[in-house]
Amino acid sequence: MKISPWFNTHQLFSIALFFGGVFATQASDTKHTVNQPSILTFGVVPQQAASTLARKWSPLLAALSQNANFQLHFATAPDIPTFEKRLAKGVYDIAYMNPYHFTVFNESPGYQALVKEQGKKITGIIVVQKRAKAQSLSDLDGQLLAFPAPAAFAASVLPRANLKIKGINNLDLMTPFISP
Secondary structure, X not given: OOOOOOOOHHHHHHHHHHHHHHHHHHHHHOOOOOOOXXXXXXXXXXXXXXXXXXXXXXXXXXXXXXXXXXXXXXXXXOOHHHHHHHHHHOOOOEEEOOHHHHHHHOOOOOOOOOOOOOOOOOOOOOOOOOOOOOOOHHHHOOOOOOEOOOOXXXXXXXXXXXXXXXXXXXXXXXXXXXXX
């Protein structure tokens, strides 16, 4: 089975190591037969279209499920607020989430970080229309900005924090969020 080149060797090793721990834990906690593998729901934060995420994650989940007594079922949500509600309810057995989500959901319902990427800094971006007058962050001072969701880490939390650090005074304005 060919795994998407979207995952590099380090990511694959980290994920395999993670699932080794999950499989060992589940094997000791769950009674099941070889004919009836457990099904675990693997939730992925919807930072891209669901079809794109499924195309990227499904081969990896299938490969990991192949030699285990588990079937990993890919799941996502239509938007980040829905994903957050599902995390809060513990809908996902395993979840791939951003650092902000982990800080919120590690205590309740009890998600634990087993694998994290090291050596890569997460960055957010701010975009304007090509014909917009704004060409720098300072040009956005006092302007109304829209963000996808309050807790979208790279798309909302980081850019808003960066604006605040740089003294861009738009944070007092009502900031609309474009997802439901």
